[in-house]
Amino acid sequence: MKIRNAFVLGLLGGLGVLLAIAIGAAVQQIGTVLVWAFAGIFLALGLEPVIQFLIRRRVPRWAAVLLIFIVIVAALVGAGWLIVPTIIAQFSLLVQAIVQEVESGLLDSVLDWVRETFPAFDVDGTLDQLGGALTDFNTWSSLPPWMAEVVGSIVASIGQVAFAIGGGLIVVVLMLYFTGSLPAIKSGMYRLVPASSRPKFIEIAEQIMKSVGRFVLGQGALGLLNGTLSLIVLSIVGSELAGVYAFIALIASTIPLVGTITASVVISLLVLLLDGPQTALPVAIWYLVYMQLEAYVISPQVMNRAVKVPGVVVVLAALTGGTLLGILGALVAIPVAAAIQLILKEVVIPKQDLK
Template identity: 65%
Template sequence: MRVKGAFQIGLLGGLGVLLAIAIAGAIGQISSVLIYAFAAIFLALGIDPIVQFLTRHRFPRWLAVLTVIIVILGAFTGIVLIVVPAIVDQFSALIAGIIAAFQAGLLDDMLDWAQATFPGLDWQAMIDDTLQALQDPDTYASLPPQLGGIVTSIIGAVGATAATLFGGFIIFVLMLYFMGSLPSLKSAMYRLVPASQRPTFIRIAEEIMAAIGKFVTGQFLLGLCNGVLSFIMLSIVGSELAAVYAFLAFLASTIPLVGTITASVTISLLVLLLDGPQTALPVAIYYAVYMQFEAYVLSPQIMNRAVKVPGVVVVLAALTGGTLLGILGALVAIPVAAAIQLILKEVVIPRQDAL
């Protein structure tokens, strides 16, 4: 090989590597935007069967989309009006209880107990330093290390909550756009495929999108069932936060595999802390029974009709998706597995059989 030719090959190879690095960096910078768009498309495909149902009953598409949006916003507003006042009332009661405890001298008793239990620490000096730091203009810099870590955690939690709310708003706006323009987007995508292969591509794509819609509907029904039954059960046992716990059960149950058990354990522990063991025991027994009912009756009936994916593949897909992309990955992993299974069945295997 000539030196000049080797130099050109090396130069082109180096430029290719640099271009690949630049593209990877750009994708990394816009990764959050791509995740938002992917989640919005996923939700739009999940809601599209409802829009199609309305259009089959002589609704114009714009009116069908508007009707679905109004129903979603109305349901969200109703949940906020029910859940938020209950949380505010409980938080206000907690603050009032803390103030009453301090006025009753509980702080002095706690200080005496801490000093007797951990005699090596000067608790009074730490409290004085903290109070002095809070009055200092440069408050955060002069806080004790222990309190500084707590403040950092609080600031991080507030920032994460704000980022989550902002992300949810962006996903909702993008979902509305995709819902309204889904037919035109699909038409444009289909025209990119060669005409000879277009009918097969359209058929497989429509089946994949239908599977996504059925999966989202199935997960929503599972969450709704858990939320309604949880509200009825918690209202019977007398929990004051029955609506809050039911909403938590509904949200968690939309997450495949781990959602229901996570909500069950969390709600049982919260009831134990806030309402006592006499209320927590029937709640724990109920969730132990309900998890078996959902795992062996509800979920197979709904999911088998939705995606028709073997149980082992469902578990592996959900675990893999959750590891890679968190909750969003766990949600989309099962429809992705169904899509891969359909492509293998309709495209890869027939080609292999034809060889």
């Protein structure tokens, strides 16, 4: 159909632009849900090699999925049982220490020092305003701007932590759902491809999904290795929070490139603050040694066997993905790079050779 009227052509073009803007706004609004769904599919592909291993051992798929579900729930419950009581106990000790310091008169000494050093600062008035805000939420508007910003930042941080925990639970539920229905999802996706191109598409898609699964298992193995070794080392040096630190190391080590470094620095600083330099020194030395082993021995072996991507591509992909989508982007960037490399090798290059 040919459109000869310039007004109609401009109207249709404007409607197309408005429709594109509306679609973009809708995608932005549900962006968090899409990220959760993508993370669930990503983790489900990571569990697929384990399910196939069980199926090859004559375990029905439903039984394999149920077994994995039980293991995941047991791991989450075990982690909560290990970490939450420890955190509560340490927080109780912190509150008791603060109360003891207040009762000993340290707080009065600090306030006297502030009054003498900063005579223009109304300490008593500020404390009265803060106390009133804590007992009556209607008086929050009377707080000084800097204090209102601090309180608002604390409340926002608590909200973000709660949101992250809720998002993690949603991702786990989606992961289990996608794990159980993955064959049906793949079958429906393959039927959308024309029959003439379907065999090659299935071959490439299966190779990509296998690479994703091997990558997820590899990162999980790295996290489990770091967590286990951290638990052993921190228990030997006598840290009371060895279980909590080991869990932090396990979770952080699943993030490519920066996860292990970040966890090592954070754990070493926490041990220094809470246990003293005599405990922090061997912990820091251990993490320096482990980071070298992981960076030059363990991680390259995992990457070569999982996704078969050159090291420089791994680094660039992880940095790019982390910049665009944060932690999730860093996780999926390497499998995406492997998928692009596979498509280039199996589709683009053969077509170029035929020309």
